Amino acid sequence: MPSPLWRAVAPLPTPALWLCVNTLGELRCTQLNTAAQQLLPEFATTEPLSQQLSPRHLVILSQALSQGVALDALRFFTARQRWLQLSLSPQAGGCGLALLSDISDLQSPPSDLADAHWLEILNWLPVGLEVDRENFQTLLLNRKFVELFGYTDADLPTLDEWWLHCYPDVAYRNTARAAWETAIAEARLYNIDMAPQEWRVRCKNGEYRDIQFHYRAIGDRHVHVYLDVSEQRRLEEELRQQATTDALTGLLTRRHFFEQGALRLQQAQRQRHPLCVLMLDLDHFKRINDRHGHAAGDLALQHAASLLREGLRMPDLLARLGGEEFVLLLEHTDVEQAQQLAERLRQHLHQHPCPLPDGKALRLTASFGVARIQEGDSLDSLLSRADKAMYHAKELGRNRVMVELAASGGMEG
Ligand SMILES: Nc1nc2c(ncn2[C@@H]2O[C@H](COP(=O)(O)OP(=O)(O)OP(=O)(O)O)[C@@H](O)[C@H]2O)c(=O)[nH]1
Numbered sequence: 001m002p003s004p005l006w007r008a009v010a011p012l013p014t015p016a017l018w019l020c021v022n023t024l025g026e027l028r029c030t031q032l033n034t035a036a037q038q039l040l041p042e043f044a045t046t047e048p049l050s051q052q053l054s055p056r057h058l059v060i061l062s063q064a065l066s067q068g069v070a071l072d073a074l075r076f077f078t079a080r081q082r083w084l085q086l087s088l089s090p091q092a093g094g095c096g097l098a099l100l101s102d103i104s105d106l107q108s109p110p111s112d113l114a115d116a117h118w119l120e121i122l123n124w125l126p127v128g129l130e131v132d133r134e135n136f137q138t139l140l141l142n143r144k145f146v147e148l149f150g151y152t153d154a155d156l157p158t159l160d161e162w163w164l165h166c167y168p169d170v171a172y173r174n175t176a177r178a179a180w181e182t183a184i185a186e187a188r189l190y191n192i193d194m195a196p197q198e199w200r201v202r203c204k205n206g207e208y209r210d211i212q213f214h215y216r217a218i219g220d221r222h223v224h225v226y227l228d229v230s231e232q233r234r235l236e237e238e239l240r241q242q243a244t245t246d247a248l249t250g251l252l253t254r255r256h257f258f259e260q261g262a263l264r265l266q267q268a269q270r271q272r273h274p275l276c277v278l279m280l281d282l283d284h285f286k287r288i289n290d291r292h293g294h295a296a297g298d299l300a301l302q303h304a305a306s307l308l309r310e311g312l313r314m315p316d317l318l319a320r321l322g323g324e325e326f327v328l329l330l331e332h333t334d335v336e337q338a339q340q341l342a343e344r345l346r347q348h349l350h351q352h353p354c355p356l357p358d359g360k361a362l363r364l365t366a367s368f369g370v371a372r373i374q375e376g377d378s379l380d381s382l383l384s385r386a387d388k389a390m391y392h393a394k395e396l397g398r399n400r401v402m403v404e405l406a407a408s409g410g411m412e413g
Pocket of ligand 1: 284294295298322324394
């Protein structure tokens with residue numbers, strides 16, 4: 001029913017006025033004065049407005065009506081290619097009185113910048129740019145976009161092609177699409193920038209690139225900006241590798257071992273599961289360097305590292321502590337099992353000499369020390385007992401395994 005206010009303002013020839021209401025979860029327009037009918041002939045008073053307004057505008061208007069708050073300067077683009085600006089004031093009974101003005105002239109680009117210049121400017125940008133219509137049909141892909149991905153408008157007629165071509169892995173595609181759609185919906189609802197997202201995208205030539213996605217709805221356009229961060233991510237990964245992996249042997253570095261080892265030790269203490277460390281030092285390594293040269297010494301270190309790696313389960317932490325000294329952290333392993341493993345590794349090393357470029361082979365041996373976790377241990381205290389056991393093995397003639405005796409602090413071989 002028209003309100004008294006509407007009855008008073010409806011006959012006025014201007015401004016354009018529009019009365020709307022939210023019924024059964026749908027926004028409807030109940031009255032349009034003559035000026036509003038001229039601006040919006042496609043708005044019927046009987047149908048919900050879901051065909052005429054974008055989902056974002058529907059949500060904004062519905063929320064304003066249900067909360068009884070006023071809206072100012074909401075802009076939208078009509079089917080008759082006009083920009084309208086809407087202000088809404090809530091009325092009794094959940095109605096809203098909207099005042100409309102045609103601002104198309106204000107929304108037009110400045111006349112001194114011809115369309116061709118806009119395109120040139122967008123093509124010059126060093127970032128990929130895509131502008132879509134309300135229904136995600138592509139309006140513009142700039143030159144950098146085509147350079148980045150290799151795809152043109154013809155390859156990507158709809159959004160579905162984008163997802164299919166760029167994300168061949170179904171699980172990854174579903175994850176990326178769900179995250180992207182959620183973030184876009186939020187950005188549109190609150191009229192804000194989407195929080196940037198990063199995904200690995202397959203380009204037309206089959207290469208993968210790490211792309212940072214930016215998005216904002218501007219008017220009824222979707223604007224996407226794509227930054228290629230592949231080189232940055234590659235360098236970060238290289239630095240991470242350098243920090244965690246020993247360049248000569250490919251084993252973990254001392255630093256990474258201490259970081260990871262401390263975490264695993266705490267976990268073992270919390271969950272009360274057995275844990276051991278095993279330290280080993282190659283015997284008479286100085287002699288190898290002196291007799292065969294430093295390069296042969298390096299080969300021997302690489303050979304020893306790969307023999308150790310061969311003898312292990314995946315989750316064990318194996319690191320080069322420095323020089324010719326190695327360490328292994330064994331989770332869920334009691335001291336008997338650790339001793340057996342150390343003995344197996346000792347024999348494996350002994351039985352597989354390191355081939356040298358001159359055709360000779362170097363027989364390697366190592367001395368091993370094993371220690372088990374004790375109440376109140378830190379990684380340092382545990383390693384220091386394994387180190388003691390290892391030096392005891394050296395004193396007793398090398399090429400052997402010694403285990404610390406928990407209660408007495410003595411050793412057993
Ligand atoms: N080739 C090569 N040698 C290294 C490297 N790091 C340390 N070394 C050498 O390893 C040798 C270790 O010698 P020592 O600590 O005296 O021990 P060792 O000769 O193995 O004697 P024991 O441990 O008592 O059996 C030194 O000569 C170091 O220069 C490396 O990365 N490459």
